Amino acid sequence: MKAQQMSLHAPPPDTALTRRRYDRIAPIYDLVEWGMEWRFVPWRRALWALVRPGHVLEVGVGTGKNLPYHPPDAEMTAIDLSPRMLERARRRARRLGSAARIELADVQALPFPDASFDTAAATFVFCSVPDPVLGLRELRRVLRPGGRLLLLEHVLSERPWLRRLMWRLDPLPYHLWGAHLNRETVHSVSAAGFVDVVAVELSLDIVKRIEAQAPGGHEETAGRGRV
Numbered sequence: 002m003k004a005q006q007m008s009l010h011a012p013p014p015d016t017a018l019t020r021r022r023y024d025r026i027a028p029i030y031d032l033v034e035w036g037m038e039w040r041f042v043p044w045r046r047a048l049w050a051l052v053r054p055g056h057v058l059e060v061g062v063g064t065g066k067n068l069p070y071h072p073p074d075a076e077m078t079a080i081d082l083s084p085r086m087l088e089r090a091r092r093r094a095r096r097l098g099s100a101a102r103i104e105l106a107d108v109q110a111l112p113f114p115d116a117s118f119d120t121a122a123a124t125f126v127f128c129s130v131p132d133p134v135l136g137l138r139e140l141r142r143v144l145r146p147g148g149r150l151l152l153l154e155h156v157l158s159e160r161p162w163l164r165r166l167m168w169r170l171d172p173l174p175y176h177l178w179g180a181h182l183n184r185e186t187v188h189s190v191s192a193a194g195f196v197d198v199v200a201v202e203l204s205l206d207i208v209k210r211i212e213a214q215a216p217g218g219h220e221e222t223a224g225r226g227r228v
């Protein structure tokens with residue numbers, strides 16, 4: 002635990018860079034996304050509707066856009082890498098009367114014991130996590146066996162022309178706020194050892210809701226459109 006907390010004070014260079022970029026964009030983040038948020042809201046609602054009561058970890062809470070959809074009967078912990086994004090999330094939590102614990106933490110080195118959560122959820126986060134497989138392995142560790150992972154993510158398209166375009170455009174959002182366009186998060190979820198990985202396409206083959214389970218539970222179901 003001590004080593005994990007220390008690693009937050011001196012994160013590896015790419016993680017420090019991601020933090021600086023989100024700190025920099027935090028004051029205008031909601032404004033930048035304002036024109037797209039109407040599209041995201043139904044996807045956010047649908048994701049959070051799948052969360053069952055229990056101890057739930059939200060990763061990359063950002064400015065707190067998911068706070069209104071947190072299930073009222075869940076015990077919520079929300080983390081983010083960027084102190085400036087967290088300031089906004091805490092402000093929104095106070096406004097909404099949310100009881101979520103909101104903490105500074107890196108998903109790649111979580112300060113929580115093994116098997117301490119029933120569900121982990123994140124929206125548009127693994128495009129920015131410097132080592133997504135490492136972050137997802139950490140989520141697998143802190144989830145109880147059979148615990149659920151629920152993600153909303155934009156990923157690299159399979160269509161060759163779009164794929165090429167996304168690769169070309171990738172440096173732009175990365176330099177502006179630290180997000181990549183070329184992440185293959187569905188594969189990363191499997192690579193991190195999750196089972197029963199299901200990806201629901203929401204917009205083209207780019208925006209996906211990814212549902213998976215930490216191995217070892219009794220809830221694993223056979224063959225539901227596995228990846």
Ligand SMILES: C[S@@+](CC[C@H](N)C(=O)[O-])C[C@H]1O[C@@H](n2cnc3c(N)ncnc32)[C@H](O)[C@@H]1O
Nearest residue numbers: 023061062063081082083086107108124129130
């Ligand atoms: C694109 S924003 C999404 C914010 C929010 N989830 C939403 O849907 O509006 C990505 C967030 O992930 C956070 N993030 C990036 N890398 C992280 C890491 N390693 N650990 C925790 N949070 C991270 C960023 O600081 C940022 O707040």
